[in-house]
Amino acid sequence: MFYIIGLGLCDEKDITVRGLEKERLEAFYGKDLILADRDMVETESDEILRDADKKDVALLVIPVRVVHNASIMNAIGACGLQLYNFGQTVSLVFFSETWKPDSFYDRIKENADLGMHTLVLLDIKVKEQSEENLARGRKIYEPPRYMSITQAVSQLIEIEELREGGILTPDKTLAIAMSRVGGSEGQERIVSGTLSELLSQPPEVFGEPLHSLVIVGRRLHHLEVEYAETFAVNRESWRSTARDVYGCALD
């Protein structure tokens, strides 16, 4: 008996299918298992059925319901900045000697021109193969790497120096570093300051990965300043930058 399992997403090469392991499915349904994604079931199942002996084939569709997850895209509101005032989210990838993609800068600039905050997601490298292992087809993976806040801020400043758009000025641009937002007791860290203040902090200040960074936009309400001030490296400079550089009306 052949079974065609129709799921929203699945990949015959990958043993994990939406949390169901192929082996477990096989143990349950028997060895002759064909995994098919929904499109395949809809468009190619006839072909699969033709290939097999029709009387021995059953199409089994497992109903899937999407449960929407919590996301950093809204959890970021924990920093005190108004979610309505965020612009486009950007991703910052690990720079190498030869590869320094900087298109994120244009997006931050577009947000900055509208006075909007920018959520910067930091690169993570998990289950990466070295070029050699990849070329030789060896399934040996490098240790996981997570971009730190210090590295992210350095990369932002490096590109600012190249592009000179005046949007990521070390002593004048406010930012909020966040890690393990929504994590269990004592894991979440939120640290606010100018880019140069964040850059001068020792790594332990930012806690364990995952990390994200928010670049504060000019459309800054005094309540946002006051809330995020509770996380400031230096409350006085946080307030004075918000007042003098961002033009925020503070007492």
Ligand SMILES: C[S@@+](CC[C@H](N)C(=O)[O-])C[C@H]1O[C@@H](n2cnc3c(N)ncnc32)[C@H](O)[C@@H]1O
């Ligand atoms: C590839 S993105 C995936 C985002 C995920 N799909 C979500 O919506 O939360 C991974 C990046 O999101 C950010 N991130 C995810 N969870 C986070 C958390 N709890 N705290 C801080 N940053 C987080 C980090 O920048 C991390 O490197």
